[in-house]
Amino acid sequence: MKKVALVGVPWDKKGSYLGGQALAPARIREALHCGSANYWTELNVNPIEHKDFEDIGDLNLKKYFDIEKQMALILSKNMRTLAIGGDHSMTYPIIKAHYQFSGEFDILQIDAHGDLYDEFEGDKFSHACPFARIMEQNLASRLIQVGIRAINPHQREQMERFKVETIEMHQFDAGQRPTFDKPLYISLDLDGLDPAYAPGVSHHEPGGLTTREVLRLIQSINVPIIGADIVEYNPHRDNSDMTAMLAAKLLKEIAGKMLS
Numbered sequence: 717m718k719k720v721a722l723v724g725v726p727w728d729k730k731g732s733y734l735g736g737q738a739l740a741p742a743r744i745r746e747a748l749h750c751g752s753a754n755y756w757t758e759l760n761v762n763p764i765e766h767k768d769f770e771d772i773g774d775l776n777l778k779k780y781f782d783i784e785k786q787m788a789l790i791l792s793k794n795m796r797t798l799a800i801g802g803d804h805s806m807t808y809p810i811i812k813a814h815y816q817f818s819g820e821f822d823i824l825q826i827d828a829h830g831d832l833y834d835e836f837e838g839d840k841f842s843h844a845c846p847f848a849r850i851m852e853q854n855l856a857s858r859l860i861q862v863g864i865r866a867i868n869p870h871q872r873e874q875m876e877r878f879k880v881e882t883i884e885m886h887q888f889d890a891g892q893r894p895t896f897d898k899p900l901y902i903s904l905d906l907d908g909l910d911p912a913y914a915p916g917v918s919h920h921e922p923g924g925l926t927t928r929e930v931l932r933l934i935q936s937i938n939v940p941i942i943g944a945d946i947v948e949y950n951p952h953r954d955n956s957d958m959t960a961m962l963a964a965k966l967l968k969e970i971a972g973k974m975l976s
C-alpha cells in the first residue's frame with residue numbers, strides 16, 4: 717500500500733472574496749492534535765499513528781504552479797497525498813500532478829459551487845475555475861459533484877460541455893447518491909456543508925449538507941482512494957474553532973478510508 721502524506725497547502729491568492737485560507741493548514745493540525753478527541757475513526761482505524769501515514773509539513777509556495785511541481789515531487793516518491801488547503805484553486809495543479817503518476821481516476825467533488833467557470837474576474841486559475849481546467853484537459857475520467865446549490869446559466873453550460881455528473885443539493889435531498897467504479901480522488905470543499913455546520917468558510921451558501929451526510933458519503937466509498945484534498949477553511953470566519961475541528965474529523969475519516 718502506498719503511504720499517505722498529509723501535506724499543508726498554505727495558499728489563498730486565488731480566492732475571489734475573502735482571504736485567510738492560507739492560515740488553515742496550521743489551524744487544522746492544531747485541532748487534530750488538540751487533545752479534545754482521540755485519533756480513531758468511526759470505522760475503527762487510527763490513521764494518524766498508522767505506519768503508512770506521515771505528516772510531511774507544508775509546501776513552500778511563491779507562485780501558483782509551485783503547487784504542481786512540489787506535489788509531483790511527493791507523488792514521485794510513491795506516496796499518496798491528503799492535502800489540506802488553501803483555496804480551491806489548488807486542486808487543479810494537484811490533479812495535474814496526479815495525472816502524471818496515477819492511472820485513470822474519477823473525482824468526487826463535495827462543494828456548494830461547481831467551480832466550473834471558464835474564467836472568473838479575468839483569471840483562468842481562480843478558485844471558481846479549477847474543474848473547468850481539469851475537465852478541458854481530460855485529466856479525470858468522470859467528475860461527480862455533490863452538494864451543489866449555486867449554479868448559474870454559464871456553469872450549467874459548462875456542466876453539459878464537460879458531461880459533469882452533478883447531484884444538485886435538492887436532488888441529493890431527494891435521495892440521489894453517487895456510485896463509483898474507478899479509483900477516486902476526493903476534493904472536499906468545506907462550503908459543501910451547510911454554514912450551520914461549517915461557518916469557517918469564505919462563501920456561506922445556506923441549504924447544504926450535514927456533517928453526518930458527508931461522513932456517510934466518505935464512509936460508503938467502495939473503490940481505492942488515490943488522493944484527497946480538504947479546502948477553503950477560513951479561520952477568520954470560524955466560531956470557537958468549530959470548523960477547524962470539523963476539518964480535522966473529516967481528515968481523519970478520509971485518511972482512515974485511504975489506509976484501510
Ligand SMILES: [Mn+2]
Binds near residue numbers: 804827828907919
Ligand atoms: Mn465552494
